[in-house]
Amino acid sequence: MTQTDRSPRAPVSRATIIGTIVRKDFKAFVRDRFYLYMSIIGLVAYIAIFWVLPNSVDESITIGATGAGIESLLEQATGSDAEGLTLVAFDSRETLMTAVEEGDEGVALGLAFPDDFFSAIAAGRSTTVSVIATSEVPAELRTAMDSFIKEAAFAISGSPLPVDYQEEILGVDRLGDQVSLREKFRPMLAFLVLLIEMMSLAGLIASEMQNRTVTAVITTPATLADFLTAKIIFGALLAFSQVVLLLIAIQSLGTAPVLILTTVLLGSLMVTGFALIAGAFGKDFISVLFWSMLFMIPMMIPAFSLLFPGSASVWIRAIPSYGLVEAITGTTSYGQGWAEALPNLGMVLAWTVVAFIVGLGILRRKVQSL
Amino acid sequence: MTTNGNAIEVRDLSFAYGDIQAVDGVSFSVAPGEILGFLGPNGAGKSTTIKMLTGQLLPDAGSISVLGMTMPEQTLDIQARIGVCFEEKNLYENMSARENLDFFARLYGIKGMDFDPYLRRVGLVDRADDRVGTYSKGMRQRLMMTRAMINGPDILFLDEPTDGLDPVSSQSVRAVIKAEADRGASVILTTHDMHEADQLSDRVAFINEGKIEALDTAENLKLEHGQRSVRIRSRDGGGVEERVIGLDEANAGDQIRDAVAVEGLMTIHTEEATLEDIFIKLTGRELSA
Numbered sequence: 268m269t270q271t272d273r274s275p276r277a278p279v280s281r282a283t284i285i286g287t288i289v290r291k292d293f294k295a296f297v298r299d300r301f302y303l304y305m306s307i308i309g310l311v312a313y314i315a316i317f318w319v320l321p322n323s324v325d326e327s328i329t330i331g332a333t334g335a336g337i338e339s340l341l342e343q344a345t346g347s348d349a350e351g352l353t354l355v356a357f358d359s360r361e362t363l364m365t366a367v368e369e370g371d372e373g374v375a376l377g378l379a380f381p382d383d384f385f386s387a388i389a390a391g392r393s394t395t396v397s398v399i400a401t402s403e404v405p406a407e408l409r410t411a412m413d414s415f416i417k418e419a420a421f422a423i424s425g426s427p428l429p430v431d432y433q434e435e436i437l438g439v440d441r442l443g444d445q446v447s448l449r450e451k452f453r454p455m456l457a458f459l460v461l462l463i464e465m466m467s468l469a470g471l472i473a474s475e476m477q478n479r480t481v482t483a484v485i486t487t488p489a490t491l492a493d494f495l496t497a498k499i500i501f502g503a504l505l506a507f508s509q510v511v512l513l514l515i516a517i518q519s520l521g522t523a524p525v526l527i528l529t530t531v532l533l534g535s536l537m538v539t540g541f542a543l544i545a546g547a548f549g550k551d552f553i554s555v556l557f558w559s560m561l562f563m564i565p566m567m568i569p570a571f572s573l574l575f576p577g578s579a580s581v582w583i584r585a586i587p588s589y590g591l592v593e594a595i596t597g598t599t600s601y602g603q604g605w606a607e608a609l610p611n612l613g614m615v616l617a618w619t620v621v622a623f624i625v626g627l628g629i630l631r632r633k634v635q636s637l
Numbered sequence: 638m639t640t641n642g643n644a645i646e647v648r649d650l651s652f653a654y655g656d657i658q659a660v661d662g663v664s665f666s667v668a669p670g671e672i673l674g675f676l677g678p679n680g681a682g683k684s685t686t687i688k689m690l691t692g693q694l695l696p697d698a699g700s701i702s703v704l705g706m707t708m709p710e711q712t713l714d715i716q717a718r719i720g721v722c723f724e725e726k727n728l729y730e731n732m733s734a735r736e737n738l739d740f741f742a743r744l745y746g747i748k749g750m751d752f753d754p755y756l757r758r759v760g761l762v763d764r765a766d767d768r769v770g771t772y773s774k775g776m777r778q779r780l781m782m783t784r785a786m787i788n789g790p791d792i793l794f795l796d797e798p799t800d801g802l803d804p805v806s807s808q809s810v811r812a813v814i815k816a817e818a819d820r821g822a823s824v825i826l827t828t829h830d831m832h833e834a835d836q837l838s839d840r841v842a843f844i845n846e847g848k849i850e851a852l853d854t855a856e857n858l859k860l861e862h863g864q865r866s867v868r869i870r871s872r873d874g875g876g877v878e879e880r881v882i883g884l885d886e887a888n889a890g891d892q893i894r895d896a897v898a899v900e901g902l903m904t905i906h907t908e909e910a911t912l913e914d915i916f917i918k919l920t921g922r923e924l925s926a
Contacts (some may be wrong), residue, residue: 278717279746287743298731479727486691486721487744488713635694
């Protein structure tokens, strides 16, 4: 028995090995029709949804009114500081009711003043004003009208209420700076793409564990570190490239492109970190779906909270995706710069580090136990 | 090679999974071109030993020298010169045989390799561009063997390479193993198939509860621990008489002469212990346990 004399081959560089694994991962991703179609269909659907959504926002409310001499009341009201309130006069109660019912001239609510309104107020007699509203009008708006009428009556009688008020808005005051529904969806759509790619990567990692192909790779000159680095690069590139495609398609890279791309890159890395955890726990498609959803659903909350006015609750700020959503919203919708975005980016970076430490730790143990 | 000319030199190797001592002070060596059969039941410590030799696990204690290099210091250099065929069919199923081989070849720094001669040798050249997911178990196993050889390894680690295969695929895999050993590659063959170990191995190691119970050629193990005998069957009136005469008995020759001299002689068989018999004798356990 003689050993074949062979000179050792030149060592392969880490970069070559990592590049080879990344190329293989890309091939595997393209060949997996479920994740490929999900990515493509998702991307096309999100772009379509964005352009279908309304791009305008109306912060004012139009109220119709009728009654003898009501024009002077309207002049007083529109001349006051009742910001966002438009009053339109109607000839008769019937035309007002029709306008409210059909939404003519954008009339959301009608006020029918009696013909003796001014004289009754001046004489100190009680009188009745009708508030005409459809069933869709929120109760709080009807209540607000009640206050408006009473305040107007005091003013007309020459005894205005001896109270003034001053607004103190906690958090960012978006009055006069509201964004359209389309704008509100922009960060959410970008974030949805990131989450779908998180699931794709988790599926890819779980399949390497389950089929034990990772064992075959790490018994070659490729190390576990090479394998994991390749997965991180592939996952981040996959998520980043898809979000960039989306942002281009929905025209979101016009202002501060470097800041937006940095935000998206950090976001891609963060979801990659969570994909490592989901992939390490996933045993098959269903369990990958389960673990991915476990991360995806809570991380959707900050994006959904943008759809509703008001500041996010304190606990929402503890969700890893909060900083990312805030940074994307601030940059793309409100033109914020680096200074405003940095605290949010710092938060994303911190969560990214946590996700990587946990994900890599679990994966390393998992591979060693195979 | 190691200083004493062996391809593999293992001394006092130990590894524990928590409180379970999987490998307990194992020592052995493998010569260049030698096939060493690792025989033992499930959980005996075979796979853990192979994992340490292939760099998947770090030993708790002991030393490993492979091709004159030591682990873990030179693990990557060692891994560049070994080939591993796993018991699990860990291939990329969405890729073809050729793509699988190309991926692994590139990890060794080999580009533009012609895989056809390798695939022809295991009868897969006609299906080389089909996705592995469409392959039968035997085809996958033959592809696994091919993958283990693409870097022209000096040492092959084969874990149950014919487990569950049909006779034709088993024969094909065994022929490849023999050819690799003839080329000069050392082979560590992990199996609980005593016939395969007997057929292929130059030496056999019995592993039980993390320890090597015996290590020698199959012939020597049988001579040392087995019992040789002759079984003679003859007609006796209306029935059949059967006599078993141990060859190591003092008057074995006379007994055999008397037994065959009777009328109605039917059959005479020489019998020797199988590796399984010896394993049971030495460890008290069955290989298939």
